[in-house]
Amino acid sequence: MTSRTLSILCVSVLVSWCAVPIMGFAEDERNLERGKKIYEKYCLACHGVQGRGDGGVRFDPPVADLTSSEVLTKxxxxxLESIHDGRTNTAMDTWKSKLSDDAIRDVLAYVLTFPR
Ligand code: HEC
Known part of the structure; x- marks a missing residue:
């Protein structure tokens, strides 16, 4: 094996290794079109067009600002778990019966595209 083939091999191993999704979630592999559709259908009314929690429906505790560091540092x-299981004693419902795990990943990927 030449050193060139060896280095190509090393690089491709490294690339595929890095691309292994962490906890099954690789942001750049998600379907953002689908995520957007889901968001607009199920989440926008509370979370607002760009996730700032200004969707117009008010709750106590308030709707999370999905662009805040409070949320994004998690x-x-x-x-994914919060969307899947909901948040106890808040208006944030569990979505596991309506959305597949894949759909939940797509909608989170879309949420993460909102300007911060
Ligand atoms: C009925 C209103 C409502 C709808 C609809 C709704 N949410 Fe929420 N969401 C909330 C509230 C209220 C919170 C804040 C919960 C809390 O205080 O922990 C929240 C919190 C969140 C959080 C932050 C969770 C955390 O761990 O901090 C995420 C992410 C989120 N929502 C995503 C979504 C997505 C995606 C959808 C659509 C599938 C959705 N929400 C639909 C009301 C809503």
Missing amino acids: PNSRL
Whole structure:
């Protein structure tokens, strides 16, 4: 094996290794078109067009601002869980019966595109 083939091999191993989704969530592999559709259908009324929690429906505790550091400092796996299972004693419902795990990943990927 030449050193050139060897280095190509090393690079491709490295690339595929890095692309292994963390907790099954690789932001850049998600379907953002689908995420947007889901967001507009199910989430926008509370979370607002760009996720700022200004959708017009008011709750106590208030709707989370999805562009805030409070939310974004949580790991993606934690946010997926919040969408999947909902948040106890808040208006944030569980979505697991309406949305597949894949759909939940797509909608979170879309949420993460909002300007911060
Ligand atoms: C009925 C209103 C309502 C709808 C609809 C709604 N949410 Fe929420 N959401 C909330 C509220 C209220 C909170 C704040 C919960 C809290 O205080 O922990 C929240 C919090 C969140 C959080 C932050 C969770 C965390 O761990 O901090 C995410 C992410 C989120 N919502 C995503 C979504 C997505 C995606 C959808 C659509 C599938 C959605 N929400 C639909 C009301 C809503």
